[in-house]
Amino acid sequence: MQRIVTACLLALLVFASAAGAQEVLRVGTNAAYAPFEFVDENGELQGFDMDLIREVGRRLGMPVEIINTAWEGIIPGLLAGHYDVIISAMTITDERAAAVDFTDPYFATGQVIMVRADDDRIQQPADLAGKVIGVQIGTTGHFAAEKIEGVLRIDAYPTAPEAFLALRLGRADAVVVDELVAIQEQQANPGVLKVVGTPFTVEYYGIALRKGNETLLRQLNRTLAQIKADGTYDELYDKWLLGGQ
Amino acid sequence: MYSLDWGLILRSLPDLTAGSITTLLLTTTSIGIGLVLGTAMGLMRLSRFKTVGAFAAAYVWFFRGTPLLVQIMLIYYGLPHLGLSLDRWQAGVTALSLNSAAYIAEIVRAGVQSIDVGQTEAAWALGLTRWQTVRFIILPQAFRRIIPPLGNEFILLLKDSSLVSVIALEELLRKGQLIVTRTFKPIEIYAMVALMYLVMTTLISVLVSFLERRLRIQTRTQTSRRRAMGGVAAPPVP
Numbered sequence A: 001m002q003r004i005v006t007a008c009l010l011a012l013l014v015f016a017s018a019a020g021a022q023e024v025l026r027v028g029t030n031a032a033y034a035p036f037e038f039v040d041e042n043g044e045l046q047g048f049d050m051d052l053i054r055e056v057g058r059r060l061g062m063p064v065e066i067i068n069t070a071w072e073g074i075i076p077g078l079l080a081g082h083y084d085v086i087i088s089a090m091t092i093t094d095e096r097a098a099a100v101d102f103t104d105p106y107f108a109t110g111q112v113i114m115v116r117a118d119d120d121r122i123q124q125p126a127d128l129a130g131k132v133i134g135v136q137i138g139t140t141g142h143f144a145a146e147k148i149e150g151v152l153r154i155d156a157y158p159t160a161p162e163a164f165l166a167l168r169l170g171r172a173d174a175v176v177v178d179e180l181v182a183i184q185e186q187q188a189n190p191g192v193l194k195v196v197g198t199p200f201t202v203e204y205y206g207i208a209l210r211k212g213n214e215t216l217l218r219q220l221n222r223t224l225a226q227i228k229a230d231g232t233y234d235e236l237y238d239k240w241l242l243g244g245q
Numbered sequence B: 001m002y003s004l005d006w007g008l009i010l011r012s013l014p015d016l017t018a019g020s021i022t023t024l025l026l027t028t029t030s031i032g033i034g035l036v037l038g039t040a041m042g043l044m045r046l047s048r049f050k051t052v053g054a055f056a057a058a059y060v061w062f063f064r065g066t067p068l069l070v071q072i073m074l075i076y077y078g079l080p081h082l083g084l085s086l087d088r089w090q091a092g093v094t095a096l097s098l099n100s101a102a103y104i105a106e107i108v109r110a111g112v113q114s115i116d117v118g119q120t121e122a123a124w125a126l127g128l129t130r131w132q133t134v135r136f137i138i139l140p141q142a143f144r145r146i147i148p149p150l151g152n153e154f155i156l157l158l159k160d161s162s163l164v165s166v167i168a169l170e171e172l173l174r175k176g177q178l179i180v181t182r183t184f185k186p187i188e189i190y191a192m193v194a195l196m197y198l199v200m201t202t203l204i205s206v207l208v209s210f211l212e213r214r215l216r217i218q219t220r221t222q223t224s225r226r227r228a229m230g231g232v233a234a235p236p237v238p
Helices: A002-021 A048-060 A071-079 A094-099 A140-147 A160-168 A179-188 A214-229 A232-240 B006-045 B050-065 B068-082 B088-113 B117-125 B130-167 B172-183 B186-218 B221-228
Strands: A025-029 A037-039 A064-068 A107-109 A111-116 A132-136 A153-157 A174-178 A193-196 A203-205
Touching (some): A037 A048, A048 A064, A048 A214, A048 A232, A071 A094, A111 A160, A111 A179, A132 A140, A132 A160, A140 A153, A153 A160, A160 A174, A160 A179, A160 A193, A174 A179, A179 A193, A214 A232, B006 B130, B006 B172, B050 B088, B068 B088, B068 B130, B088 B130, B117 B130, B130 B172, B172 B186
Parallel strands (some): A025 A064, A132 A153, A132 A174
Antiparallel strands (some): A107 A203, A111 A174, A111 A193
């Protein structure tokens, strides 16, 4: 009897330590935001953020499991424990930082205005007075659009590509979105939509995690710093973003 | 233990109420159009002209056989490529009306078929035309019988109207989502959204049972049955 108990305890111990070493990093993302995260034609999750988090997981010895989720529920999903971190071109804002912790910034960007390629009426945010703006719901583009005065209406779509489609179809006069995503869209469909002017906000992307997770936060920050220092970050930047600059 | 943010619930009430009004307007408009179109389709299915019947059958087959969400996407994002550009309100109403018309067509068809063929024969014997028979004899009786399933369809449509949130139409669910993307408090907001849907569907069921009672009082079933039995008193209607 005693031998059986000992064997069971030993088995449990082995199992527990193996599970500990193989702890999975579950990552939430909204993969409709090329070039940061998107689903390629083979159904694979690709993009700058995806490569970055896979590299982080590799260095931490944690297998990475990426969960593609809806943007409007991405922070509630983190808080509910559906995944451990969010990497989804998410700007660090005070509102979000009240609900979740962010790593050190890993990318700087800003909001730009996109219009149809043949439309010259809009050159700057002030020109959006009396216009309909398409945005992705709950993004910093959405919040920036709300700060522009005299806007006729803001239509909030579930994803950025749907806002772009609404703009193409004339349902909106402009889309406000992160700069590199706008540039990607302009290059993917030449002569359809164009970026006007330069970014009118300054924002930083961070990886989000639940509050009170100090160990993971330190590990992520340390790993991000290493990735930046040893040139890996620049390789990813060249691979995904240089074409957009 | 999670503590509810009651202040947020209070602050969200004006927005959620505005969303509920949009939801109600959207649903009542659509059920109204759906009722007219669905009745027409239901009668067409029973037409003696084969092509008319086949058209109505195809209509029901398509709109009942494909997801409403797909229909919304087709109408909002697809139709503009064929030159028909509907804004989000028009697209939402179109999708919900066309969809509910398919279900209502089946309800109306079943209701009409449930009316005894003797009614039609009697109407013809009295010299009524086909259309008069349908309009004055069959439909009034059928309508009374199909009030409960129509009420069901109304409630289903009200709940399904939440699907048009995907085309940025700010009905109740969308208003709730907009608040959650700022506050990250899904429990408070979605519970309130659910509660408001519940209030609206309860109102509809109360309205439907009221309508059912009103029409039952006005019926002359007992009198007509007595006549049919040659003056002998009919057993009381339960």
